Amino acid sequence: MYDFSALYEATSVQNAVELMQAHPSAVLIAGGSDVLIKMREGKLAGAELISIYKLDELREVTMDPDGTLRIGPMTSFSHATKSQLVQQHIPVLGESADTAGGPQLRNIGTLGGNICNGVTSADTASTQVAYDAMLEITGPAGMRKISIHDFYKGVGKVDLQPGELLTAILIPKESYKNCYGYYLKYAMRNAMDIATIGCSVNVVLSADKKTIERMRISYGVAGPVPMRARSAEAAVNGQPVSEATIELIGNAVLNDVNPRTSWRASAEFRKQIISETARRGLRAAVERAGGVF
Amino acid sequence: MEKKLVKCNINGKDVETYVDVRASLTDMLRNDYRLTSVKKGCEVGECGACNVIIDGECYNSCIYLAVWAEGKRIQTLESLLGPNGELSDIQQAFVDEAAVQCGFCTPGFIMTAVEVLETGKEYTRDELRKRLSGHLCRCTGYENILNAVEKTMKKRLGKA
Numbered sequence: 180m181y182d183f184s185a186l187y188e189a190t191s192v193q194n195a196v197e198l199m200q201a202h203p204s205a206v207l208i209a210g211g212s213d214v215l216i217k218m219r220e221g222k223l224a225g226a227e228l229i230s231i232y233k234l235d236e237l238r239e240v241t242m243d244p245d246g247t248l249r250i251g252p253m254t255s256f257s258h259a260t261k262s263q264l265v266q267q268h269i270p271v272l273g274e275s276a277d278t279a280g281g282p283q284l285r286n287i288g289t290l291g292g293n294i295c296n297g298v299t300s301a302d303t304a305s306t307q308v309a310y311d312a313m314l315e316i317t318g319p320a321g322m323r324k325i326s327i328h329d330f331y332k333g334v335g336k337v338d339l340q341p342g343e344l345l346t347a348i349l350i351p352k353e354s355y356k357n358c359y360g361y362y363l364k365y366a367m368r369n370a371m372d373i374a375t376i377g378c379s380v381n382v383v384l385s386a387d388k389k390t391i392e393r394m395r396i397s398y399g400v401a402g403p404v405p406m407r408a409r410s411a412e413a414a415v416n417g418q419p420v421s422e423a424t425i426e427l428i429g430n431a432v433l434n435d436v437n438p439r440t441s442w443r444a445s446a447e448f449r450k451q452i453i454s455e456t457a458r459r460g461l462r463a464a465v466e467r468a469g470g471v472f
Numbered sequence: 473m474e475k476k477l478v479k480c481n482i483n484g485k486d487v488e489t490y491v492d493v494r495a496s497l498t499d500m501l502r503n504d505y506r507l508t509s510v511k512k513g514c515e516v517g518e519c520g521a522c523n524v525i526i527d528g529e530c531y532n533s534c535i536y537l538a539v540w541a542e543g544k545r546i547q548t549l550e551s552l553l554g555p556n557g558e559l560s561d562i563q564q565a566f567v568d569e570a571a572v573q574c575g576f577c578t579p580g581f582i583m584t585a586v587e588v589l590e591t592g593k594e595y596t597r598d599e600l601r602k603r604l605s606g607h608l609c610r611c612t613g614y615e616n617i618l619n620a621v622e623k624t625m626k627k628r629l630g631k632a
Binding site for chain 1: 474492493494495496499515516517518520523529530531532535536537539540542584602603604605606607
């Protein structure tokens with residue numbers, strides 16, 4: 180038995196909004212792999228839950244007419260990995276999803292939950308941040324669209340107002356077109372572990388594959404929320420595909436990050452992994468894009 | 473506490489029962505249906521002892537609300553037995569390979585193995601290791617479990 184005081188099962192997005200308005204202190208539960216575990220720890224004891232688990236309309240991955248990839252926030256990690264559209268346009272998202280937890284967790288955990296919990300170590304979050312995902316949020320006042328960069332407010336805090344829920348994760352065409360990404364997770368175990376550092380890199384190369392036209396790099400656990408290394412991006416954009424550029428990024432990312440010491444790893448160790456994952460990630464992304472060192 | 477009617481299909485049979493909305497699927501399967509192959513281990517989705525197949529995919533039933541089972545097809549280890557209690561190939565392989573010691577993790581492992589085997593694909597040892605990584609076993613050291621799954625996979629594909 181779980182220690183909650185009531186369970187309201189939403190029958191539609193609109194109904195979920197109404198339930199959240201009627202029960203303002205209730206906690207939204209999607210797949211439950213965060214909420215139910217917190218509840219077992221006693222952290223949410225006695226809370227009311229609003230379940231959106233049955234909202235299958237939020238589980239699809241589709242393509243908008245303008246080429247925007249529309250990912251239902253209830254899409255499980257494993258379904259994201261298996262999705263044809265994801266494999267075709269943003270395979271790194273499916274690959275990062277495939278590193279979270281273990282197989283059973285990947286069947287229940289959702290991409291929306293992975294960002295709505297506001298956790299920095301979330302394996303798909305750094306890739307969503309690295310691709311400048313746009314988020315569609317539905318609430319009592321209707322729908323609004325914000326950038327994922329404005330969504331994160333602090334540890335465990337995201338820009339969801341009372342009565343609001345995430346209803347789509349959008350990857351714009353200009354973000355994934357000709358873009359090749361790579362995700363590296365550093366953890367103590369190969370499975371069932373939380374990232375010590377997660378690093379998602381993607382590049383667009385020039386037509387002759389000799390210059391990096393656009394590079395984006397994002398980290399999990401390098402700061403309180405998933406973050407981009409903007410100065411490193413600026414330093415690498417326009418640079419040739421070369422060993423010197425690989426060296427450059429390894430040093431440049433350290434100006435952007437702010438890892439902390441925890442029982443998992445010291446800040447110094449994390450900085451070393453941050454440099455190394457930047458180098459390896461950029462190399463792998465460039466190679467996927469057809470670049471040759 | 474509020475009770476709710478949950479209709480689902482368990483091991484091929486349409487069933488329904490009123491469950492406490494606070495119950496996990498593990499609670500419902502064990503207490504209401506006496507399917508005690510579904511073990512209570514960590515109860516936080518880490519050990520895999522409570523693993524069952526829902527609509528063809530594996531889930532840790534300890535972190536799955538019983539009411540979510542409405543309309544789902546659920547498969548537990550009990551479904552693998554033949555009409556006279558015969559073991560299935562994968563269960564026999566666990567016996568033959570000494571992949572069972574205390575047995576507590578076994579039903580969960582076998583249900584993941586069933587999901588893997590039913591894809592009908594051939595996996596490398598490393599791929600199998602990854603697919604079975606959601607389970608903890610404190611007795612066997614995993615090698616015999618991997619052997620059992622690998623051998624059954626090869627047998628089913630006609631390669632052993």
